[in-house]
Amino acid sequence: MTELTDLGLVALRDGVAHGDFTATEVAGAFNAAVAEANGALNAFIVTTPDHALAAAARVDAARAAGEPLGKLAGVPIGMKDLFATKGVQTTAASKILGGFVPPYESSVSQKLWDAGAGLLGKLNLDQFAMGSSNETSAFGNVISPWRATGDAALRAPGGSSGGSSAAVAARIVAAATGTDTGGSIRQPAAFTGITGIKPTYGRCSRWGVVAFASSLDQAGAMARDVTDCAVMLEAMAGFDPKDATSLDLPVPDWRAALSDDLRGRTVGIPREYRLDGLNGDVAASWDQGIAWLKDAGARVVDISLPHTRYALPAYYIIAPAEASSNLARYDGVRYGLRDLPPGANLQDMYAATRAAGFGPEVKRRIMIGTYVLSAGFYDAYYTQAQKVRALIARDFTQAFQDVDVILTPTAPSSAFVLGEKSADPLEMYLNDVFSVPASLAGLPAMSVPAGLDRAGLPLGLHLIGRPFDEQTVLDAGLAIERRAAFVARPAKWW
């Protein structure tokens, strides 16, 4: 018999519902897997086996009583430690929130518990979701379960949802939540050979999610395949009156409508994404993706998104600007770390607390954000960036008059070795070159595994859809998934 942890979200849910195994057995198997792996992978900041078991017991009792079961009944998941979880430490992987135990539950996590999911623990991430390799966490690097062929060097799981990607790839969670501000679901999914979707901005409530950059932050699902992602996202999404940017729209039954038949649909290939010196394996994977989508019946056309090259610099003005303000609340007064040197006044306390509590990348971004908003620079930087952002969104709007979905690589390379890019912030930022434009425009986008590069490391393909049209993104993702038949998984070395 296959191990329970080999099963994905839908298989577990259906197995519990059919009585093939109990939710408690599932929770036990995953708790054990987490306990076994976490020392090596450092994917979790805290584990919550009791939470997973309690949720499972409720599901088993409900089933025994003949009550209807939720969409995720019996599925143990990991929550990125950016989602507030009532009674469970929530840190955003920062020392400044060390020991913070929220007296509230984020809207998204509440929906997941209501759907019958259980919490295995809080997943590590780049500090305040700022990073692309999970090397900025105050709780240490997450180690990718993947290794290059014949190379034991420790690799990055991507970021910022690096704990999520590593845990899903290592089969120690059935699925995980992620958040995506500029690629933080899609890039780590690509690095670890899993599937990750960021829905249209406003689909998932931001209430109770530690804010990085409010106009960009969007929660999404990370799981083993497209179908699992669709079901998980259905459970996470939905209107929330507590979030003024939440979309007041019904959540479609994406899974029921899933189809890899793309006849009558048009896929756009943006020429601006074909960068000079694009990694050969990545380029080949992209070409393979085009062939797969054609095979699925789609018409494929070249398109132009002329402002693409300005997306990353615009992002690195807008996101730090918003972050500099969003992170002002971490001041040592109401929660988290307080550093009060002898004789310090209030303002000294703020400066000392924030110096001690924030990691270097967070400080760097707060400084950039503070600078671009400061007197005399606001228009040149922030206003200009928001205008460029409007142009980037307009590029997409125009492209979507002719195409239904856009295909690009997810990231410019496969997973790099930890430490390889951390010396130069700009080099790290370039990881998000393909994912950031869709974030700036608030569009649904997903990464699906496309195969392995010559080093034996996963590569992802990236699909961008129209606002609210997660369905086409999922359908195209499914078309790739079926044709890629990606079954590779990291060898268990932990």
Add this chain to the structure above:
Amino acid sequence: MTVAPADVARIAALARIKVDESEIAALVPELNGILAWVDQLGEVDVTGVAPMTAVIANQLRLRADVVGADPLTGGGIRDAVLANAPAAEHGFFGVPKVIE
């Protein structure tokens, strides 16, 4: 635009992040590298373009004036509000004495 050490010190003060001389020295080239890179945005012709205000076309929704309509966004939860405070006394948050 480029920053000098004095600018970095000013920004850090504005952001309430204590930095020492060596941190400033390290930050100057880092920030200048990032700023030089984002400066390319200046090339973009944005004539007649309004800055983006809503990512997805949407308007602000207003709520009814009701106290505690949703317990998650209402008051009357002093213990919860103070529970994580580094210094809470007599129902207040404590901070180093401020002279106004």
Add this chain to the structure above:
Amino acid sequence: MTYRITGTTGEWEVVIGLEVHAQIATASKLFSGAATAFGAEPNTQVSLIDAAMPGMLPVPNRECIRQAVRTGIAINAAINPWSRFDRKNYFYADLPQGYQISQLYHPLVGEGAVEITPDDKHPDQTKVIGVERIHVEQDAGKLMHDQHPTQSYVDLNRSGVALMEIVSKPDMRSPAEAGAYLAKLRTILRYVGSCDGNMDQGSMRADVNVSVRRPGAPFGTRTETKNVNSVRFVMATVDYEAKRQVKVLEAGGVIAQETRLFDPDSGTTRSMRSKEDAHDYRYFPDPDLLPLVLDPAFIDECRASLPELPDAKRQRYATTLGLSAYNAGVLTAEAETARWFEALLAHSAQLQGKAEADVARAAANWLTSELFGALNKLGTGLTDSPVSPEAGAALLALVGKGTISGSIAKHVLEKMLESGDAPDVIVAREGLTQTSDSGAIEAAAAAVLAANADKVAQYQAGKLALFGFFVGQTMKAMGGKANPQLVNDVLKAKLG
């Protein structure tokens, strides 16, 4: 009339602008469902949002927007159908988010105007003070400094309460104008119902911007004195600041653009150390909030819901009701006074079977001189008056129908205030009904004239002012109950 400060080197003009923060009268806060009631235990009216817990988000209160729009319409201001919230970033212990959600770039309400009457004694002399804008923003929490030797205590009950910031143009030129502007603004807000105007509870407070200049010269550097919480203190702030600045300038100094604090005990202002930090608020649009787009129907509803406003009411009292400018001003200064007066008027007209305009002057005079005077002596106000508008109207009807005289009416009012009894009950009980018995009046008048032969001679020699003396004496002899018209007629006849 023109207010000038005379220094050692000549005359100076003072220029004043007010930024008034008015708490919007709502049950819940601007962006959270926590209550706004005054005087609650510390931190009991604080939601997770007001405490700026991680991941918390603002959702605006429709009533706050509605009341700000109604206020804007009440001062004839432009309502902006597209506005937006911005963040004002700074660090202070009363500001949990590290930013205040406010409106800088696109305020809800644009330019408007407030007409003031700076001098009570000259109710016809008015001046129009421009309003630059009204924007909606969050209030901060409160710091307590005197509860602990080394700590300040933070109470976030006020954190997130909705404020309107009403920014005037620098149009005021004297302490009296500044005081009149603030008082008038409070009157309007109370009429509109958008703010309770309780300045002692902090519902309304003014940041007072003061500068001085040689008359006609360009504006000087201004200081901003924060959170002044009464009309009197605003006037004192202007007075002190203007004189202080003149002194500094005449001594060859320069005025620092700074934030100051008013000390009510000494009537002076001083520089605020805590706010001396370089002001670089890094305003930018709040990414948690979308643009606020108002439906024309929403604005129409706001307009339609407004009551008659003080200026229109005052105008109507003077023209339609024929009241003096002074009375019209006094009776419209508070919404509650006007409401009371209008009830009195309606009942008076009904009881006397006359048009309101025909009883209005008597009602206004009685209310402003008799009742206000009596209530004042009792140390109470109209809101707590033991005499209702109905009872007042009954008393006026007794006078109007000639049942009692005006002087008896004063006595009856005193008894009404004491006993709470109806005026006709008191008149009947004490036998105060006025007499028109001409025989008795003739006899009393004859006795008065006989007893004052010297004064009669003086009167007949041309000192006509003595007539009032004879009337008074005759009325006194009649125990105040004589019909005054008859007394007049009888005395006129007897004196020739």
